[in-house]
Amino acid sequence: MNSLRDPLRWPLPGIVRDVLRYRTFIAGSVRRDIEAQFRGSLLGGAWVLIQPLAMISIYTLVFANVMRNRLAGVESTYGYSIYLCAGLLAWTFFADSLARLQSVFVANANLLKKATFPRICLPLVALGVTSFNFCVISALFLLFLLVSGNWPGWVIAGVLPALAVQVVWTLALGMLAATLNVFFRDVGQLVNVGLLFWFWLTPIVYPASVLPAWAQGWAWLNPFALFVHHYQQVFVYAQLPGRQAWLALAVLAALGLALLWLGWRVYQQRAPEMADEL
Numbered sequence: 498m499n500s501l502r503d504p505l506r507w508p509l510p511g512i513v514r515d516v517l518r519y520r521t522f523i524a525g526s527v528r529r530d531i532e533a534q535f536r537g538s539l540l541g542g543a544w545v546l547i548q549p550l551a552m553i554s555i556y557t558l559v560f561a562n563v564m565r566n567r568l569a570g571v572e573s574t575y576g577y578s579i580y581l582c583a584g585l586l587a588w589t590f591f592a593d594s595l596a597r598l599q600s601v602f603v604a605n606a607n608l609l610k611k612a613t614f615p616r617i618c619l620p621l622v623a624l625g626v627t628s629f630n631f632c633v634i635s636a637l638f639l640l641f642l643l644v645s646g647n648w649p650g651w652v653i654a655g656v657l658p659a660l661a662v663q664v665v666w667t668l669a670l671g672m673l674a675a676t677l678n679v680f681f682r683d684v685g686q687l688v689n690v691g692l693l694f695w696f697w698l699t700p701i702v703y704p705a706s707v708l709p710a711w712a713q714g715w716a717w718l719n720p721f722a723l724f725v726h727h728y729q730q731v732f733v734y735a736q737l738p739g740r741q742a743w744l745a746l747a748v749l750a751a752l753g754l755a756l757l758w759l760g761w762r763v764y765q766q767r768a769p770e771m772a773d774e775l
Contacts (some may be wrong), residue, residue, distance in 0.1 A: 512761075515615040523618050527625035534626075549634040553641055556581055571733060575645055582638055583732040584701030584725045587659075590631040591667055591721065592692050597623040598671025599688045602679050606775035616768060620671055624664075642732065649735035659727035662746055665753035666720060672760030676767050679774050699725055720749055 516523070535544050557578045573579070601619045602609065609616065642648050678684040699721045700708075708716055716722050723745050730738045738746075 512615075512617060515617060516621065519614060519618050522614065523621050523625065526618070526622040527629065530622065530626045531629055545630070545633050546637065549637050552585070552634075553578075553582055553637060557641075573645075573647055575647060576733060579642070579647060580704070580729055580733045581702065582641075583728040584699070586631075586634060586638055587663065587725050587728045588696060588699065588701055588721070589634070590627060591663060591724075592696070593630065594624055594627040594667045595671055595674065595688060595692065597627060598667070599674035599678050599685050601671075601675050602771060603682075603685075603775065609775060610772060616771070617764075620668065620675060624668060624671070647732075647735075649731050652731050652735060652737050655731050655737040656728055659724050659746060662750045662753055663724045665750065665757055669753055669756035669760045672757070672764055676760070676764045676771075679771050680767065695719075695721065698722075701725055717745070720752075723749060 557575060598620055601623045605619055674684055674688050698719055705713055705716055726742060727738050730736055
């Protein structure tokens with residue numbers, strides 16, 4: 498009877514057992530890191546709402562009412578603002594998570610030297626903090642869609658598979674970058690520069706249709722272009738992506754899991770040397 502209640506007694510892989518055993522530590526660390534973001538500020542946790550609210554308000558005011566940008570085939574006044582916010586929603590979660598993950602071992606060097614716990618907890622804490630921020634921004638964005646009369650309906654569930662695959666890619670790239678950054682500190686800077694180029698190579702600010710014809714096919718080799726495409730199809734056009742987009746997402750899911758396995762193997766091989774390097 499007890500074995501049914503205690504997940505640690507199940508025949509789970511070691512990494513899953515470690516995560517379950519230290520789940521209280523992970524949850525507490527996420528809460529402390531979120532509180533630390535706003536410690537010492539007068540408005541405290543209110544900044545969690547103010548920052549994304551300001552972003553949505555500015556984009557709506559500038560692009561919908563001042564510049565009056567319009568998307569082809571979209572009648573809504575807020576069409577371009579929703580297009581932009583949908584892309585930024587996905588990108589900000591990815592970029593913030595990767596930026597935190599790549600430095601997670603270096604930033605916690607003292608903790609790793611003094612305390613004994615599975616190091617895999619630290620990437621999960623970093624991802625937990627950015628997931629909290631993502632949930633707050635998403636909630637405000639969904640509220641905006643509802644109030645402005647642009648609620649997409651049940652197709653909103655079509656975002657979830659893309660989000661799940663995006664998280665796998667984020668964790669995989671983050672594990673690789675975090676491990677390599679311990680031994681080669683240039684990795685952190687390379688990640689920041691790479692994210693800058695990656696952002697502008699992804700159709701977030703501009704529609705893919707404005708690219709030259711020869712470049713439009715190449716653009717879909719960018720994994721993040723496909724993630725953003727799912728978000729934009731649902732939030733802007735209130736429809737599910739086409740069959741080809743789902744097939745491409747399935748391929749990305751397989752590649753993401755392979756990349757996650759590679760990141761885990763690299764971490765396992767270099768983990769014994771980390772303490773000395775830090």
